[in-house]
Amino acid sequence: MLRFIAKRVLWMIPSLVVVSFLSFVLIQLPPGDYVTTYIATLAASNEVVDINTANELRARFGLDQPMIVQYWKWITGIVLHGDFGLSFEWQQPVSELIWERMALTLVLTFTTLLATWAIALPIGIFSAVQKYSVMDYIVTFLSFIGLAVPSFLLALVLMYIAAVHFGQDVGGLFSDRFMNEPWSFDKIVDMLGHLWIPVIILAVSGTASLIRVMRANLLDELSKPYVTTARAKGLSEFHLLMKYPVRIALNPFISTIAWLLPNLVSGSIIVAIVLSLPTAGPLLLQSLMSQDMYLAGAFVLLICALTLVGSLISDILLALADPRIRLE
Amino acid sequence: MSEAVLGPIENKQLAVASQWQLVWWAFKRHHLAMAGLYITAFLYLIALAPGFFATNDPSAQNGRAAYHPPQSLHFIDTAADGSWTIKPYIHASVLKRDPQTLAAIFTEDTSKKIYLQFLGSGYEYELFGLFKTRLHLLAAENTTQPIFIFGADRLGRCVYSRIIQGAQISLSVGLVGVLLSLTLGILIGGVSGYYGGRIDFVAQRAIEFVLALPTIPIWLALAAALPHDWPAVLNYFMITLILSLTGWAQLARVVRGRFLSLRTEEFVMAARLDGASEGRIIFRHMLPSFASHIIASITLAIPAMILAETSLSFLGLGLQPPSISWGVLLREAQNIRSIATAPWLFIPGGAVVLAVVALNFLGDGLRDAADPYNK
Numbered sequence: 001m002l003r004f005i006a007k008r009v010l011w012m013i014p015s016l017v018v019v020s021f022l023s024f025v026l027i028q029l030p031p032g033d034y035v036t037t038y039i040a041t042l043a044a045s046n047e048v049v050d051i052n053t054a055n056e057l058r059a060r061f062g063l064d065q066p067m068i069v070q071y072w073k074w075i076t077g078i079v080l081h082g083d084f085g086l087s088f089e090w091q092q093p094v095s096e097l098i099w100e101r102m103a104l105t106l107v108l109t110f111t112t113l114l115a116t117w118a119i120a121l122p123i124g125i126f127s128a129v130q131k132y133s134v135m136d137y138i139v140t141f142l143s144f145i146g147l148a149v150p151s152f153l154l155a156l157v158l159m160y161i162a163a164v165h166f167g168q169d170v171g172g173l174f175s176d177r178f179m180n181e182p183w184s185f186d187k188i189v190d191m192l193g194h195l196w197i198p199v200i201i202l203a204v205s206g207t208a209s210l211i212r213v214m215r216a217n218l219l220d221e222l223s224k225p226y227v228t229t230a231r232a233k234g235l236s237e238f239h240l241l242m243k244y245p246v247r248i249a250l251n252p253f254i255s256t257i258a259w260l261l262p263n264l265v266s267g268s269i270i271v272a273i274v275l276s277l278p279t280a281g282p283l284l285l286q287s288l289m290s291q292d293m294y295l296a297g298a299f300v301l302l303i304c305a306l307t308l309v310g311s312l313i314s315d316i317l318l319a320l321a322d323p324r325i326r327l328e
Numbered sequence: 329m330s331e332a333v334l335g336p337i338e339n340k341q342l343a344v345a346s347q348w349q350l351v352w353w354a355f356k357r358h359h360l361a362m363a364g365l366y367i368t369a370f371l372y373l374i375a376l377a378p379g380f381f382a383t384n385d386p387s388a389q390n391g392r393a394a395y396h397p398p399q400s401l402h403f404i405d406t407a408a409d410g411s412w413t414i415k416p417y418i419h420a421s422v423l424k425r426d427p428q429t430l431a432a433i434f435t436e437d438t439s440k441k442i443y444l445q446f447l448g449s450g451y452e453y454e455l456f457g458l459f460k461t462r463l464h465l466l467a468a469e470n471t472t473q474p475i476f477i478f479g480a481d482r483l484g485r486c487v488y489s490r491i492i493q494g495a496q497i498s499l500s501v502g503l504v505g506v507l508l509s510l511t512l513g514i515l516i517g518g519v520s521g522y523y524g525g526r527i528d529f530v531a532q533r534a535i536e537f538v539l540a541l542p543t544i545p546i547w548l549a550l551a552a553a554l555p556h557d558w559p560a561v562l563n564y565f566m567i568t569l570i571l572s573l574t575g576w577a578q579l580a581r582v583v584r585g586r587f588l589s590l591r592t593e594e595f596v597m598a599a600r601l602d603g604a605s606e607g608r609i610i611f612r613h614m615l616p617s618f619a620s621h622i623i624a625s626i627t628l629a630i631p632a633m634i635l636a637e638t639s640l641s642f643l644g645l646g647l648q649p650p651s652i653s654w655g656v657l658l659r660e661a662q663n664i665r666s667i668a669t670a671p672w673l674f675i676p677g678g679a680v681v682l683a684v685v686a687l688n689f690l691g692d693g694l695r696d697a698a699d700p701y702n703k
């Protein structure tokens with residue numbers, strides 16, 4: 001088991017290197033750089049910047065060096081000093097801007113993952129046991145719809161219903177009076193009161209697909225002879241179900257975290273933009289639009305790295321649950 | 329579905345049926361999938377000739393009709409003497425201003441009817457981009473009269489006609505994107521599965537890596553890199569290319585799995601002993617036997633592409649107006665104030681959901697039918 005974990009963790013290193021390089025190349029791609037955008041913004045308000053000032057600015061931000069040098073400076077700064085560079089737009093170190101947002105993103109994603117499981121598991125079991133019943137058809141139909149509705153559309157519709165019928169604003173994660181407050185117990189309670197809306201929106205598509213996975217797995221198991229044997233021996237139906245088939249059907253369920261997680265993270269970005277949550281999404285979009293490269297790069301890097309770590313954890317969990325995987 | 333009964337089809341027929349016939353028979357028994365097939369075919373028909381199905385010019389602005397609410401379509405016309413005929417019409421609408429806020433208020437004038445005509449003549453458009461025509465499925469008898477079945481947006485453009493027009497881009501992005509990722513997927517997955525060994529190991533790690541990445545931040549970063557002044561067609565192809573850059577991994581995985589399982593089959597060995605070239609073994613012997621699986625996987629990949637394009641355009645990083653796609657249309661519904669005044673701006677979302685559900689049903693049915701021997 002330890003061997004498996006060690007091997008899997010070692011594999012993370014090249015992946016992380018590739019991810020860091022990828023994020024850096026991605027944010028370098030747009031033609032021009034921050035200075036070009038900056039000059040364009042100034043030009044819009046009738047201020048002219050001459051070439052010399054522009055070059056000075058470039059030299060100050062290190063934008064005149066070859067890309068590989070810039071990458072090396074960037075990544076060593078992050079690994080050695082936790083320094084993500086300077087956000088051009090905010091004129092602040094990136095690390096001051098991102099941590100709270102990343103932490104909230106993590107809270108949102110993790111809560112959604114738990115919610116997805118908590119909803120999908122019982123419904124999936126029910127749907128398999130009551131195969132071809134009216135409820136099963138309703139669940140199947142709803143889960144197909146849930147798969148098809150883009151999460152941002154769901155967020156918009158919920159916002160519309162809340163605003164028009166209940167006169168409430170569902171955007172954000174905090175009430176106005178907690179917005180700029182330091183963290184306190186009251187603030188956390190306030191956050192939990194707001195958190196459930198994005199969590200439900202995000203959980204819908206994941207839940208829909210997990211219900212289908214669970215139903216299919218369990219249906220396979222339920223027709224196997226050992227179930228009949230257990231039933232013939234007089235085990236109560238509930239006990240029988242929970243003790244054997246559900247446990248086996250859970251296996252592929254764990255492995256789905258690996259693909260559920262990237263989808264969840266992707267979805268959370270769009271939903272956060274629509275609901276203007278103080279998570280990574282809106283700031284990432286804004287920084288990409290204004291070519292604030294270090295800020296955008298830090299977000300892309302951290303989001304991708306976190307997702308990779310998430311799939312590592314799910315792999316380890318799977319290996320714990322299923323000995324066959326360790327021996328492969 | 330485990331029952332091996334194929335209904336009225338005779339066993340003799342079954343014995344000589346080709347694989348595609350078996351797939352088709354298995355598929356036909358799947359009612360939801362058949363419904364998905366019909367809806368998908370209909371949607372792509374609309375995408376092929378949007379001008380014919382539209383009622384107004386999708387780009388025409390109308391200052392007097394900003395946020396015009398949807399007008400309901402009546403089909404049965406009753407005359408004053410109680411007799412009735414089937415003739416579609418809508419009630420004329422009257423524009424009034426609220427004296428205090430100056431907001432536009434549209435009221436229906438039930439005494440005035442605007443008659444519509446099937447296959448009538450409306451605005452001029454190009455059919456298939458080839459020849460100009462004025463023929464429309466439904467057009468007002470008085471051609472100057474706009475019809476707003478799904479209402480109008482902020483600039484008074486007809487939402488219905490724009491959805492119809494948007495089908496063209498939204499549905500074709502799915503197809504083109506999937507074809508691009510299929511090419512990549514078959515190439516990488518095929519090579520990996522066919523040769524195995526070290527190549528397979530490297531390709532496998534690459535696939536796992538791409539699958540573990542969250543797509544949206546990468547798409548956003550790539551799409552933000554596209555210059556805003558590029559022509560619409562180039563922009564369109566770049567967006568589909570971006571979407572397929574991460575979409576290939578799923579398909580490559582399917583192709584690899586199939587190749588691995590077929591590699592050891594006797595008929596492949598026989599072909600090899602016969603001295604067939606690598607290319608011939610792959611394309612003549614192996615490909616036909618898993619083509620149905622591939623088709624099922626692409627059908628399931630198209631809706632994902634459609635959703636991706638919609639999300640990107642919705643965020644303003646995908647296709648740019650004046651291009652019309654469902655995502656671009658949903659951008660109009662982005663802030664709470666405009667959707668509170670005009671909830672019909674959500675309707676393009678309905679089109680997205682319909683297309684995705686239909687394609688999912690179709691793909692699910694195809695996947696179940698893809699392996700007729702397993703039944």
